[in-house]
Each structure stands twice: as C-alpha cells, then as structure tokens.
Amino acid sequence: MTSYDKIDAYIDKNLNKSLEELKVYVEQPSISAQGIGLKECAQLVKEMLEKRGFKSQVMETDGAPVVFGERKGKSDKTILIYNHYDVQPPEPLELWDSPPFKPEIRDGKMYGRGVSDDKSHLTSRLLAIDAFLSEEGELPCNIKFIIEGEEETSSVHLHDFITQNLDLLKADACIWEFGGVDHRDKPMQYLGLRGICYVELSVTSLGIDVHSGLGGSIFPNAAWRLTWALNSLKGPDEKIRIPGFYDDVIQPTERDRELMAKLPDVEDVYKKQFGVKEFIKGLKGGVDLKMEEVFVPTCTICGITSGYQGPGSKTVQPAFASAKVDFRLVMNQKPEDIVKKLRAHLDAEGFSDVEINFLGGEPAARTDPDDPFVKIVLDTAEDVYDAPMEVVPMIGGSGPSYPFVHDLGLPVVTMGLGYPDTKAHAPNENIRLDLYPQHSKHLARVMRKFSER
C-alpha cells in the first residue's frame, strides 16, 4: 500500500494558503443570472490553473466562457474534472450575517456566496494537485479541467460546447463539481442527477397599469391570468396536470429502493434545518420520503412578480406578471419535450396569452454503481473519512451531467466538501474547514489508485 504521508502533510501544511486562494476567488463576483463578473472570473480561473503548469485557455461560447486546462501525468489515464466558476445571486442581501462577496471565517467555517457551490471545490482540488507537484514533481495521471460559467443558469451552452469538443475533453472518468458528507459526516457517492427544465411564464394584459377601481370589473388582470395559468399546472394534490408530462418517466428499480433504504432517514434533519412543519403529499419519512425527494419529477415556482410589492396598499391593476418555474425531470424526460407539452397545455386551457421563455434545461443522467472507477472512489474514501462511502443512486438536484455520461461516455462520480448545512443558493452559504483537506486527500488517493489500475 502506497503511503500518503507526504501528500497529506503537504495538504495540511498548505491549507491556509489554499483558503487564501479561495478567498480571492470568492471575492470576484461571478453571478451568471445577472451577467456580473463572468469574464473576470474566467480569467482568474485560467491564471489559477496556469500557476500549476496547466495548459489553459478561456474558450468562448454563446454565453459565459468555459475555462479548459490540461496537464499530463505519469500514466496515460485521464480524469476529467468538472467545476463551475459562476454562483447564484446573493439576494436577499439582508439575511446575510456578513457580506456575500467578502468571505469571512467564523467558528471553523468560511461564509460567502459561492464558497461551497462551487468555488472551494476547485481550490481544494488544486491543493491535491499542488501536493503531487511539490512532493513528487508530477501528477499520477492526466488531469483535464472543464470549468464553466453558466451552471447556476442551467448550463445553457455547455452541452453544445461538449459535443463540439469531444476530442479535447476525451477522458476515462469524470469527477463532478460537488459531493460531500451527510448529516452523520459520512461521505456520500451521488450517482445520478435529476434533469431540469427552467421557464419564465409571463402575461401582458394591458398597455399600462390601471387604477383598480376602474379596471377591476372589466379589464383582464395580468396577475390573475398568471395565477390561473399556474394553477392549471399543478393543484394542491401536487399532480402535474400537463398532459403527457409523465409519459417518458422511468420508474425507479427495486435496487434503487434498496440503496435508498440503506441511507439514513432525513425527516428530522429536514424539519430542523429548513423549518419544515409538515411534508407535502402526506409524506411522513422513511424510504418513501427519500424516494419521493429524488425519483419524482417536480414543478416548482421559484419566484413570482406582479404589480405593487412595496409597503402598505396601492390600488392598481397590474398590466404585467411573470413567474419563474423549474421542472425537475427524471429519466427519461427531455426538457424540450416538456416545453412543447407545456405550450400545448396552456393553449388548450385558454392561456395562449401566457408567454413561455425557456431559460435552459438538461435531461437526467445516471452512472452505474458497479463501474470500476466508482469502486476506486468508494474504496479510497474510507482511508480519509474513517467511514465507507455510501451510494446514493439519484439526488434531487440537477446539473449538466447528461453530455458527460452520454456524449463523452464517462462514469461520473461525486466527491467534495459539501455538508447538509452548507446553505447553497441561500443566504449565509458556507463550508466547514475541517472537510476541506479531507476532500483534497481523497482526491489525491483517487488519482493515484486510478493511475495504478
């Protein structure tokens, strides 16, 4: 058995240096939804890779640029590492305890927008790479980085980028942007991602906002039109009413249910952490709750805006209303197909006045739990975490794993420094500093083991 003493020592010794690099990275806002700081952040990432001797380039797309970097290693095996440099919008700002783009360390955690999702995942991986370069002068295998800037806005241009650069991205395995431990601090292996279809629905009912005393009885109201259109998509029974929505759904297997049953229950954690009083659909907990969380497609209103939203009352009939809606998809639903069915449904229900703006999507994708690369990742974890990695066949979140699995043909594994209270996408996003070097050490082991295969 190879000793990791030197590698681990390097990682521990250089942790603070790596955290300083992370701070600089977080201080550079890179909000894809608002088009803020993307070019600057891509440039910063390129420089971070070049510092490690990676042949790097900022590659233009029709949206935010992609940073690609490559460095050869001892073996001819190649790991493709996928990360993203963009972050979610920081709003609502008033709920942050420290400014989102001024990362701050308190009580063993670092707080800041993007600190968990996904910036620390890049810097902690670079720390493992630094360890090999410092202690052994070379990497055990080839490493390619693909670091995009639109993950938080549904990776609209990544799929095309991948199909246009199949040779450049050729690899033997892929490490995903995130991963981490669950509420028991056990490292988890997430092998599937739901798909997503994100749309904005909008209605313009009048040329101008009108005094509500005038128009209330006789003019169409954009807020009402939108309310009724949304209501037609899903009722309190949580069934999605778009005809054909469930047609392509592949139900989970018995094996999926077995794997899910082995995982710890989540009901108490969720209730405490998110202030859930009652789950929907009469769910109480156990394996049913876990299965429902990830194997069922959703229709979620992420935001609604219309008319007057300030303090007190304003008697106005709004001319405009819009809602952001995301559908989480399961195998084998396709986002473009969902948009088509949504349009047909709205038309059939009398809502031709509701416009659909498709903001991005990706189908679901899964990796086989028995793939040899998955086994390496599972096995090497125990040495770092003192616990075997547990397999989660599917998670509720989404990401652009479909082209990695289907176009590049790679097994995709998750590993990282996430933990349940990381508050990704929410105020006070944070990472636990104790998990940071553990991820670096795990990656180092995966790289070595993989090159020895």
Added chain:
Amino acid sequence: MTSYDKIDAYIDKNLNKSLEELKVYVEQPSISAQGIGLKECAQLVKEMLEKRGFKSQVMETDGAPVVFGERKGKSDKTILIYNHYDVQPPEPLELWDSPPFKPEIRDGKMYGRGVSDDKSHLTSRLLAIDAFLSEEGELPCNIKFIIEGEEETSSVHLHDFITQNLDLLKADACIWEFGGVDHRDKPMQYLGLRGICYVELSVTSLGIDVHSGLGGSIFPNAAWRLTWALNSLKGPDEKIRIPGFYDDVIQPTERDRELMAKLPDVEDVYKKQFGVKEFIKGLKGGVDLKMEEVFVPTCTICGITSGYQGPGSKTVQPAFASAKVDFRLVMNQKPEDIVKKLRAHLDAEGFSDVEINFLGGEPAARTDPDDPFVKIVLDTAEDVYDAPMEVVPMIGGSGPSYPFVHDLGLPVVTMGLGYPDTKAHAPNENIRLDLYPQHSKHLARVMRKFSER
C-alpha cells in the same frame, strides 16, 4: 343674475401664481403607503390655508394627521370640502418621462405624482377662495376644509376621526376631492363611490428558502400555497367564490340603468387608452359594460411577490409569498364582514396557513341625484363648461364618502379638473391646465348660488 366677471378675471389673472403654489405642493412627497413626507406635507397644507385666513390646525390621528381649516362667510350656510394631501407611490420610476416629484409643464399639461390626485384639486379651490377674498373681501358662505393623509391607503383612520369630530365638521353640503370631465370634455357629476376592502395575503411555508432540487418534491412551497389560495378566491369565470360574498349586494335600479344608458359608451376609449384587447366576461360595450364597471363587486390582485424575481434563473423554493388584493364593494357590503368571510373561506378550503392582513376599507355610499345641492352644482356647471353636467349614479373607484353621507348626513358632490388621461396612480400622472381655472370658476358659482338659497 350675479355677474362673475371680476371673479373670473381674478382667476384667469392669477392662474400662474396658483400653478406655482401647486408645484411647491407636488414637490413635497407625501406617500402614505410608504410613510414618506406626511407630517411635512400636512404642515405645508396648514400654511396654505392660513395664508387665506383660515383658522387651521393639524390634528393627530393614529395614522397620518388630518388638516382642518375653517373660515366664516357672508351666509350661515357651510360647505365642507374634502381633499387629501397624500399620493400613491411613484413606482415604477423608469416609466416616468420626468421625475415624479419635480413637476414639469409640457404641452399644456403639468406632470407629477399627485398633481391630479389630489393636489391640484386643493390649489384650484384655493384660487376660487382667493378670488372672493380679493374681489369681495369675504366668502359668500362658510367653508370648512378636511384634508387627510391616508386616502391612498384606504383612509384607515378617517372614519373614526369624523365620528369623533361631528360638531367641528358640521355642514350643509360636501364637495368631494375629485371630479372632472369625460372624454368628450363634458363635466360629470359622480354621485356614488364603491366601497373597498384591501388585504394582504401572505404565506410562510419554511424557515428559509431552499434549493429547489432538494425541496421541490417534498417541502411546501409558499408561492404554490399562495397561488392556490388566490385561485380559490376567483376563477377565470370572474365569479368570486367566497361563500356569502354577494349576500348583502343591493342590485342597481332601473333608474340607475337609465342614467348609465344616457352616458356615452366607453369601449373604444378604454381600448385605446389602456391597451385593452378584449374586455373580460365576454363584455362588448354599451350599457352592459358601463353597468358592470361600477355596480359589480370585484376581487383584484394588485401585486404578488415571492422568491427570485431578478434576471435569468435561480433555482430556489421560496419560503415566503404575499399578494395585495383589493375588493371593490357595492351597496350594502361591509369590509369587516368580507374579511370575516374571507378568513372562513380560506380555512374551509384548507388555507389556514394563509395569513390575512387587513390594510383598510370603507363601505360604498351614494347621494340622491335629486338633492337640491346636487341641482346647484349641475346647473352652475353649464355657465363654465358650455355643457350641462351629466349624472353618473355610481363610479368604480372608492373613497371614504360613507361617513360623510351616513355620519354627517351630507349630500356629497364631485367636481374637479380630472380628465380620462390623467393617469392617476400610474406613471406620468398629469392635469390639463385648461381645466384648472374652469374648476375654480365652477366652485365660485357653487359657493355663491348655495349662499343665496
């Protein structure tokens, strides 16, 4: 017949001075919904009255103060003039062609927030008073002003103020805050106002916003809860579904229909002015449209807010959602009763999680078209407008006329300088300067005629 030559000449000669006074008045923001500038504006109004020798006072309420002023005249008859110094919020600011609180004259109009609703109505009335004081040294009758600061937020404290000051406010007739000409430039007499019941509905479903990939299938979503609750209030058939909502409704009479039938049709004007493509409920126009506009109670969403509303997409499940909803009431519905029925309805429909915040209300009220004071106002108009005043038995808007009619026992008439494109409550609110001295001259005639009775 008394000649008005001197009075009219004074009004014409001093128009610009009066407009300068109006500008200063508009430049003082006084947004009741946002609690901005109310005390300052009340003080300004008091000084405006004192300049004319009115015994004036700023009287505190549990909300914005009321300005009261009184000046004796030649006869012992008293006219009570009701105005308000507060204005609607100016948002959305980007749709204004000039800043809302920097009044600007362009093409024979003055633009600014509150310029029409209701600030010019006070200054043009003071111009008529100035004319009598200058040309005759006294007023023909007693004038009392009651000028409140919460009209745009449903006059929450005015009803109590009136019942607590019945002696102070004792009068023989009341002139309302607004009035004006219709699209043919004919002066209109509006003798009834719908009531209003304004509520904010809100839902808190979680302790924190949650990543939509996690909570979409299993956590309650505040935006969905609100959407379904709103949908339970009214469907696309426009029927309000709250049990008992229509119980106290008094249907319009045949006489109401006759009066409405005499009024010009509105469909083309509304289509052009407000960008209406189609009226709701299959309404095409004619007397049916006019009746529906004012004699039917409404349920209007004035605003909705929840979750992410910025550009692009954010995948978040909102913990909070709220909507502003106004009900326009007809005779004899009562706001407190509607709130009770709304609560019972939401509970019965499974929406006990939807909180109701009652932001204010007032029942509908009407004045008899055959009241002698109404006749004076109708008759004197022709001398100024070269057209007889037409009687509108009820309008769609609301105001606190109920205590004036029911507690003070006064006939309430409307007169003013409004016109159809005045854009009250909307961006680019404006007045036509040609209508300004006409209103002053009409008021002068009403004051004289009334004192001669």
